[in-house]
Amino acid sequence: MKIYLKIWRQKSPKDKGRFEMYPLDGVSPEMSFLEMLDYLNKTLIKEGKEPVVFESDCREGICGTCGLYINGRPHGNLRKTTTCELYMREFADGETITVEPWRAGAFPVVKDLVVDRHAFEKIMQAGGFITVNAGAAPDANTIPIPRDSFDKAFEAATCIGCGACVAACKNASAMLFVAAKVSHLALLPQGKPEAARRAKAMVAKMDELGFGSCTNTGACEAECPKGISIANIARLNREFLKANLKE
Amino acid sequence: MNKLFASSIGRKLLVALSGMFLILFLVVHLSINLLLIFDDSGALFNKGAHFMATNPMVGVMEPLLAVGFVVHIMYATIVTIRNYRARPNGYLKNLPSANSSWESRNMFVLGGIILFFLILHLNHFFVKMKFTGDPLLTTVIIDGVAMKNSYLLVSSLFKENFWYSIGYMIWAVFLGFHLVHGFWSAFQTVGLNNEVWIQRLQNVSIIYATIIAAGFCIIPLYFIIFF
Ligand code: HEM
Ligand code: SF4
Numbered sequence: 001m002k003i004y005l006k007i008w009r010q011k012s013p014k015d016k017g018r019f020e021m022y023p024l025d026g027v028s029p030e031m032s033f034l035e036m037l038d039y040l041n042k043t044l045i046k047e048g049k050e051p052v053v054f055e056s057d058c059r060e061g062i063c064g065t066c067g068l069y070i071n072g073r074p075h076g077n078l079r080k081t082t083t084c085e086l087y088m089r090e091f092a093d094g095e096t097i098t099v100e101p102w103r104a105g106a107f108p109v110v111k112d113l114v115v116d117r118h119a120f121e122k123i124m125q126a127g128g129f130i131t132v133n134a135g136a137a138p139d140a141n142t143i144p145i146p147r148d149s150f151d152k153a154f155e156a157a158t159c160i161g162c163g164a165c166v167a168a169c170k171n172a173s174a175m176l177f178v179a180a181k182v183s184h185l186a187l188l189p190q191g192k193p194e195a196a197r198r199a200k201a202m203v204a205k206m207d208e209l210g211f212g213s214c215t216n217t218g219a220c221e222a223e224c225p226k227g228i229s230i231a232n233i234a235r236l237n238r239e240f241l242k243a244n245l246k247e
Numbered sequence: 248m249n250k251l252f253a254s255s256i257g258r259k260l261l262v263a264l265s266g267m268f269l270i271l272f273l274v275v276h277l278s279i280n281l282l283l284i285f286d287d288s289g290a291l292f293n294k295g296a297h298f299m300a301t302n303p304m305v306g307v308m309e310p311l312l313a314v315g316f317v318v319h320i321m322y323a324t325i326v327t328i329r330n331y332r333a334r335p336n337g338y339l340k341n342l343p344s345a346n347s348s349w350e351s352r353n354m355f356v357l358g359g360i361i362l363f364f365l366i367l368h369l370n371h372f373f374v375k376m377k378f379t380g381d382p383l384l385t386t387v388i389i390d391g392v393a394m395k396n397s398y399l400l401v402s403s404l405f406k407e408n409f410w411y412s413i414g415y416m417i418w419a420v421f422l423g424f425h426l427v428h429g430f431w432s433a434f435q436t437v438g439l440n441n442e443v444w445i446q447r448l449q450n451v452s453i454i455y456a457t458i459i460a461a462g463f464c465i466i467p468l469y470f471i472i473f474f
């Protein structure tokens with residue numbers, strides 16, 4: 001198939017950037033979106049042009065580095081899918097595909113399609129952990145955990161930190177990410193003692209870094225490749241308010 | 248506490264709490280207004296309006312309501328501006344309708360429309376009833392009690408000003424859209440939500456918003472059709 005790629009090119013964080021059109025022939029429907037970009041880059045290198053910079057690592061939907069805004073949606077048009085799990089069969093022959101980096105004040109563009117997502121690391125460093133040394137994996141069932149809490153904590157823990165929630169949100173809010181991290185630990189006995197401090201520290205960091213606030217549009221949940229529920233945001237609000245009422 | 252209301256969640260909390268208060272107020276307001284269509288002599292509505300004008304509880308609630316509106320509008324505006332600034336560069340191609348509802352993305356626009364009509368509305372009724380008076384606000388005696396003929400003022404406007412009635416109905420529909428999202432969103436913001444209740448609260452939102460919008464629409468419709 002032949003496609004037309006409209007891709008954001010930006011040389012450096014300071015460069016103004018612009019869109020460029022790349023017609024690409026010989027694309028196979030079996031290629032993943034990233035393989036298609038690899039193929040484009042090969043073609044560009046052959047022509048002596050600068051390849052398009054994008055991020056990827058695992059290419060199996062677990063690392064969260066490959067986020068791209070494709071045709072107006074994070075990770076493309078499929079639900080619960082990362083860009084690396086998206087295949088060219090989702091696109092029509094002759095289609096123009098617009099590819100943009102995540103857009104958020106807290107995620108500045110580094111180059112082309114790569115954004116700096118250190119803001120997420122900083123939020124994690126502010127409190128997304130437990131301070132005791134947990135040691136090696138404990139024997140199963142030494143700490144009894146209710147099934148319901150376990151399931152919810154596990155679901156929250158599947159967040160891969162890709163940033164699609166921020167990219168999709170009209171407010172560039174990081175609430176779903178923070179909610180997933182706070183919920184994951186607040187639901188488990190090991191995380192409970194520090195739950196209040198954690199919620200406050202992570203929310204404060206999130207605000208400081210310039211993410212917007214949540215207006216419950218639900219865009220994050222709809223676009224999250226792991227389908228993290230906005231029920232976690234209600235839990236974060238609860239944890240945060242509880243923490244503030246305590247002091 | 249100061250710190251709480253300077254945080255993103257704290258600011259939203261104020262929008263949600265004031266919004267919930269306004270939600271309750273709308274129920275009371277609509278109930279009184281509906282008295283307009285159940286008695287064409289106007290006695291029922293006049294008694295309702297007289298009760299609202301003289302009851303000490305209402306006297307306490309009135310300034311609280313004003314505070315509620317001010318807090319809601321002020322913090323909603325702050326939140327909206329800050330959220331707008333969180334994305335300095337937008338997308339070339341964006342399909343938000345694929346992941347979120349129109350009303351959830353346009354709460355500020357909807358709020359602005361509500362506010363515009365609110366000011367018009369206060370000007371037409373509240374200011375005249377409370378302060379300036381109006382030739383139509385004659386005194387009537389109902390059950391031996393002298394009171395203002397609010398019914399005459401309100402019903403005349405609906406009967407005689409067709410475009411005001413149409414505008415009123417459009418306003419009610421916009422208010423309904425604000426509430427379809429606002430109702431459940433407020434519960435989410437104060438943390439009273441979970442995996443199961445999200446869907447339930449969204450259903451209640453639709454029911455509540457429909458009752459409010461339809462309820463406010465029925466009144467001008469009644470006067471347009473029957474008078
Ligand atoms: C009787 C009138 C009104 C009622 C019952 C009402 C109710 C609500 C409720 C319940 C919410 C949800 C709060 C949350 O998401 O946590 C909300 C949000 C909002 N309201 Fe109102 N509202 C009214 C009037 C207004 C007016 C006059 C404005 C004018 C600017 C306004 C602007 C907003 C905005 C911008 C939001 C969204 C805030 C956000 O994005 O988080 N509302 N409203
Ligand atoms: S919550 Fe979902 S969309 Fe957001 S970072 Fe985690 S996995 Fe990505």
Ligand code: FES
Pocket residue numbers: 055056057058059060061062063064065066067082083084085
């Ligand atoms: S490359 Fe790891 S999730 Fe896509």
